[in-house]
Amino acid sequence: MNNRPRQPKSRLASLLGTGQLAAVVVALAVAGSILLAYQFITLRRTLVGDMAVHASIIADNIAAPLMFQDRDAATEMLRSFHPAPFLTMATALDRNGTIFAEYLRDGGKQSTHADSWFAPVIVTRAVVYQGRTLGQVRLVADTTGIRDGLLGYGALLGLAFLGALLTSGLVSRKIRSRMARAERELAYLAYTDPVTDLPNRRASNETLDAMLERAGTQGEKVGVLLIDLDNFKVVNDTAGHDAGDQLLREVARLLRAQVRETDLVARIGGDEFIVIAGAMRTTEELDHLAHRIIEALQRPLQLNGTEFLATASIGAAVFPDDAASAPELVSNADTALYEAKDAGRNRLGRFRREMIMAAQRRAQLERDLRRALATRSLEVFYQPQFDCASKQLVGVEALVRWRHPEHGFIGPDEFIPIAESCGLIGELGTWVLEQACIDVIALGEHTGLPLSVAVNVSARQFRDNEFIEVVRNILGSTGLPAARLELELTETVLMDDVSRAAGFMHALRSLGVRMSIDDFGTGYSSLAYLQSFPIDQLKLDRSFVRPLPRDGATLAGAVIALAHSFNLTVVAEGVETAEQLAWLRAAGCDVMQGYLLGRPAPLEALRSAAGLAVA
Ligand SMILES: Nc1nc2c(ncn2[C@@H]2O[C@@H]3COP(=O)(O)O[C@H]4[C@@H](O)[C@H](n5cnc6c(=O)[nH]c(N)nc65)O[C@@H]4COP(=O)(O)O[C@H]3[C@H]2O)c(=O)[nH]1
Incomplete structure (x- = not known):
């Protein structure tokens, strides 16, 4: 279209x-x-x-x-x-x-x-x-x-006037035609995305309105697919903006090839596209189209001589089944897209009514979290970490907890993303960091051990330039030696903006704090690549530890050996069995933590148990 x-x-x-x-x-x-x-x-x-x-x-x-x-x-x-x-x-x-x-x-x-x-x-x-x-x-x-003289004069004036009129007529005609051309160009720009030559958000909004009006009178269905590229930012950051534009054009071409002549493909944001499929008889038609698109995008693309994957997450909603108006339809497709991304990307999220409930709960939690932060009713729990060789307690990981007055315990996996999206993460993270530094000093004094504390840093905190100052100030005000603070970053956070991440980490490292990669192996980076970051430690994700010792020994062993060859210490997460513990010790793992050794607990509980070595 x-x-x-x-x-x-x-x-x-x-x-x-x-x-x-x-x-x-x-x-x-x-x-x-x-x-x-x-x-x-x-x-x-x-x-x-x-x-x-x-x-x-x-x-x-x-x-x-x-x-x-x-x-x-x-x-x-x-x-x-x-x-x-x-x-x-x-x-x-x-x-x-x-x-x-x-x-x-x-x-x-x-x-x-x-x-x-x-x-x-x-x-x-x-x-x-x-x-x-x-x-x-x-x-x-x-x-x-x-x-006669005056008439001659009048005739001359008339002639001059006619001449002027003719000239101005010709000039204004030329101006009018130029203006018409400029208007056509403006109209083109107002309705077209210049990078892909696809219709833009405005054009898609108007088309959707028109298609819904028609569908309403003819009893047809209209499907909306919101398509978000999963790793556009990585392409942009690693291969440059030209490659990014090329990727967008390729995706536009692939999308066009999948839809019918009467459907509309538009680019509505940086890496967001919309497909509006009209005159559908069943909702399955939209699902088929979405899967065709996912499949088409799964084939590697050649950009500037390098191969890239342009996988996409898709949110789907259908009129009139899921929504009665264009804004509601797009908003519901967006809710479905959110779920598709949340579920691991590169997939289709089909809108369901329950999603609205989830979105409402999210909004409610956001309000409550704001209050909880203001009233300091969150808590920091600590999970002990033990040295594999000496079996000594060497540190703790700070894990934030929220006991909601109505909903009971809410896990950080649920409320940290909310805090990130509503801009509360900075305040929350600063509070956790400060509390953790204060508590680990107290715990260190209690045990007589120079315990370290690992604190998780979220993507949003990591993108905030102020964060370096925050860390410096907290170290200064609490008096915790910088070497006893470990900042945990996930691979995804690092890969989000590679060049910036490296600079940021160097700045943090120069304060003397240790840098640790959390959930290692769950992202898409490689050890060789991570080598370019100033890292001290890897946390072997518990998905690597869980199958041990029967399965996964080769992989876990290779990661430990590789990390050591880069002079990185390895912390194994999620150690739940004595067999896993024994295997990790034998494999040369440096530090471990897990339910077998101690669950996350309030500071007081840890004080009484501290000093215990692993059996
Ligand atoms: N099944 C199993 N699980 C184990 C075991 N040992 C520890 N765990 C759990 O594994 C998670 C480890 O933290 P993480 O990977 O950093 O993952 C954390 C971290 O990414 C995030 N998080 C927690 N606190 C904070 C915080 O203060 N700031 C930020 N930005 N993120 C936080 O939330 C995630 C989840 O935290 P938790 O629910 O506390 O979940 C914790 C911990 O309770 C075990 O043996 N078995």
């Missing part, structure tokens, strides 16, 4: 444009006519004034020729006004009104208009000598010259 095209410019808008142009033409024509009429009236008035002056001059000077009946002198005098503009006739009349002398320019040709603006201008003056009227002078001027 292509991007939704923008609405074409409305007819009303183009009508308005033409109307505006017509209004400008009419306004200019009216204004031009008024200007010309005003000019004409002003020029005519000036002409009348000039002629009055000329007539007065002639009347003053023609008295003598009239008196002495000198026609030639009179005619000559009249002719002397030949340069006067627009004058067509100058006549001297005697006392009886008979023409005495006359000057005609061009045969006295003049306008035939009478009683109008364009009628000839006639000015007469009496010729008076010593109080006696000898006759009169009459001057006639033709205004057609003025009119």
Whole structure:
């Protein structure tokens, strides 16, 4: 399905444009006519004034020729006004009104208009000598010259205006076509993801609305798949952003290849895609599509000459079975996606109503956890760690506990992720760290042993630059020697941002604290790779210890040997049986902890048991 095209410019808008142009033409024509009429009236008035002056001059000077009946002198005098503009006739009349002398320019040709603006201008003056009227002078001027001049001027103005109009028309047409092109480009960008050329979140929202409306009236189902790439960040961090973009384009191509022509594939976030499948008859169709996508993404991709896996977690929800509106449908698919990721990624999470209950419980726990932190009603338990060779108590691991007033005991596996997602982990982690340092000093004094304490560091804490300062301050305020503090990080936290993690660990290490990799072997990193981090210790995950000694001995033995070859100490987790203990000792494991040796317990319980060596 292509991007939704923008609405074409409305007819009303183009009508308005033409109307505006017509209004400008009419306004200019009216204004031009008024200007010309005003000019004409002003020029005519000036002409009348000039002629009055000329007539007065002639009347003053023609008295003598009239008196002495000198026609030639009179005619000559009249002719002397030949340069006067627009004058067509100058006549001297005697006392009886008979023409005495006359000057005609061009045969006295003049306008035939009478009683109008364009009628000839006639000015007469009496010729008076010593109080006696000898006759009169009459001057006639033709205004057609003025009119024609002004009309020519008007025509010129009109032509200039038309020329300007034409030019501005051409220019504005060009501008309009450029604007239309820019608008089309903007519309494309507003609805398209430039990296993959897929529709973006906005386009997918509009399409989903339209598809649900149609499905509602036709009784069809619409499926939504929210697809989140599992290791996009790793590709971006290790192979660079170009490879990351290439991966996104490859995924876009693979997704397009799996869907029908009528379905929509869009990129709605950094590594998040959505597939909207319309006109479905059964919910199974969506599940099949999701599995096809998971399968297609499981094939390795070649990026910049390196092979990468672009596995994805998918959340699925169907309209109208799971939701009645577009926002609810997407939100429910997101809840399902959350579950898919939580269950180990690279899988499909199908929305179920119970998930909403789980989400609600999560929200409730979040509120309660905030309160518990504020009232300091969390506790830190300690699990003892023993040296394999000397069997001595060498340290403890700090494990936070929450006794909820209504729900009873809630495990850190449930509330630590909540604290991480709602931003409480910094405060929680700082409190645990400080409490652990205080408690291990007390325990050390009680036993007379320089016990160390291992404290778990979450991904969010590790991403916070302030964390180094927090550790420094707590060591300073509690007085615990830095070498007795072990910070436990999981492989996943390290691999999240490899280059940053290495720098961060060096900074922590420079404080003198020890760095430990928790749950080693459960992530996707290798020992050789971890070598580039400043690590002191590996914690062999209890999934490696559980099958011992019957199974898994080769693997556990290899990890211990490899760790030693890199000068790392190995702590075995989850030791539950005497056989496991014996095997680990024989394999050269350095430290161990587990239910067999001691369960996590409050400080007081540990005080009374402390000092005990392993049997
Ligand atoms: N089946 C079995 N389990 C054993 C045995 N020995 C110890 N365990 C359990 O294994 C977990 C070891 O801690 P982890 O791997 O760091 O895993 C921890 C750690 O990742 C996290 N966590 C606990 N406290 C904190 C904390 O203060 N901060 C952070 N960021 N995470 C914490 O929660 C996880 C779970 O903690 P817990 O529920 O206390 O679970 C603890 C502990 O009770 C055994 O022999 N058998």
